[in-house]
Amino acid sequence: MELPQIGDWHDFAGLERLQQDRLPAVLAAAERSPFYRKRGISALPEQPLTTKHDLREGYPFGLLACDRADLATYHESSGSSGEPTASYYTEADWLDLAERFARKWTGITPGDTMLVRTPYALMITGHLAHRAARLRGATVVPADNRSLATPYSRVVRLLHDLGVTLTWSLPTDTLLWAAAARVAGYRDFPALRALFVGGEPVSRAKKARIGRIWGAPVVEEYGATETGTLAGECEHGAMHLWADRAVFEVQDPATGELRPAGRGSLVVTPLFREAMPLLRYAIEDEVEVEYRDCPCGWHLPTVRLLGRGNNGGLTQLGLEELVFALPDDFGVWFWRALVDGPSVRVEIEVPDRWRTAAVATLTSALHAAFPSFEPLVVPVPPGGLVPHRLLTAPAEVMKPRGLFRAGEDWDRALQYY
Incomplete structure (x- = not known):
């Protein structure tokens, strides 16, 4: 399966032709899924939305469109917006996923050392960054933020001593590292050349502050476990949807109408998905999508993430x-x-x-x-x-033990992490 690359199209009309040429294969793949076979396949403009409820109802393999033997990985979302949803990918799916993540304007090279500070567990995020870094030949430091083996004190030591050049984390995590580095007395991280961030909405002011603190550009991306990376920044600071790898629509909150652009809830149809095709997947994120020329010349729509929830205009x-x-x-x-x-x-x-x-x-x-x-x-x-103890705590890691000495806490014999 040949994947499109930036530069394969030269205007928005060419991008639309690329999408339309790919859609028949997407619909054919969906016909192999029990969920879509039962629902019925129609042209994309007539296709109803696929919701998170549909994914939960289809747990675990109701949307599987390939043989189980062809699966490479199984994942579940964090469940931050309700019960987790299941997702699964083939090796071909993973090439598309990794390439999308690797589309960083700063580049990822064999000379880079990349610290991955997002979960490696059932969520896709840590695995995605790891695969993308290895695809480009970089060295990976797997500093999972759900592991007690890598507290903040250890993270800043790794950043400093290994000469880490790239990082992947939540935006807020970079501030916690900076606080931990200050407490530990680390002053200089000259190798660091970019911080990749995602997983939470981040304001321009916060990104700019993080960049000044670390003396490196902060490169944002947007995605989900069910879809992988959906958008990334260009060097001019615009967030571009990867519309050569997915069709994006916006649902008007008042009318329910689906449009190519505007303000509303984002709807996604991945174009290169073997294991789990998704037709008009309602990702439940509020966005504003615009088709406009950008100095980067990518000819991809821009997206502004508005976050979820609103308290009378206070966000x-x-x-x-x-x-x-x-x-x-x-x-x-x-x-x-x-x-x-x-x-x-x-x-x-x-x-x-x-x-x-x-x-x-x-x-x-x-x-x-x-x-x-x-x-x-x-x-x-x-x-x-x-609390300062959060920034200075040492690693607390145990392995299973059966034999203890007097005075040791043998109630923890089978508690290990």
Whole structure:
């Protein structure tokens, strides 16, 4: 199966032709799935949505479109928006997945050492970055963030001592590393050339702050366990949907109408999927999609992620933008907020010398941005939201044991992690 590469089309019309040429094979693959066979296959514009509920109802292999012997991996989502959903991939699927992740404008090369700091368990994220890095010949440091073997103190040691050049993590994790490095006395990470981030909505102000802290570009991507990477940034900071590898539509929240662009809920039809074809999969993320020329010349639609949920116009991204717009000197890296009716309480970690200025500046910004809310900004000392013990804790790893000495905790004989 030959996969399209950036440069194979030269305008949006060429991109649409590529999609239309591929769709018959997508529909044929879906006919091999018990779920779609039962539902019935029609042309994509007549096809109903496939929902997360459909995936859960089809657990575990109701959407399988190939022989079980051809599967390479099985995965489940984190379940952050409800019960987990199952996904599975063949080796051919994995080539498409890895190539999409590897589409970083900074490049991934054999000379790179890449620290992967997302889960390797049932979710796809750690495996995806690992495969993409190896596809490009890079050395992988598998620092799973669900493992007690790699606490933050160990992560910053690895970043420093191994000369890590690339990282893959949640955006917030990079701030925790920076805090742990500061506590541990690490000052310099000269090898680091880019931080790849995803898995949570991130404001422009927060990305810019992370980039200044680490002295390296922050490259965002967007995807899901059910689909793999769906979008990535170009060097001009625009987030582009990989529309040569999937058809994207936007569902109007008021009418339910599906359109190629606009604001609404994202709907995805992967174009190269053997094990588990998905037709018009409703991913349940609110986005804004636009077809416009970009200086990068990729001729791919742009997407802006709006996040999920809305509290009367008050969003996490909107709050985050204001928090990270505070001057760098204030040292505000960590925050949390609680909405209670018309009031919003925002707690920020801030050193004593900047407390008054930070509270006044953020309170004024909140009043201006969200006039229907009454803000209360509460300063807490460093360590108040992110305890120092979290940043300095050593690895706590045990193996199964049967024989203990007097005074040892033998209640943990079969507890290992």
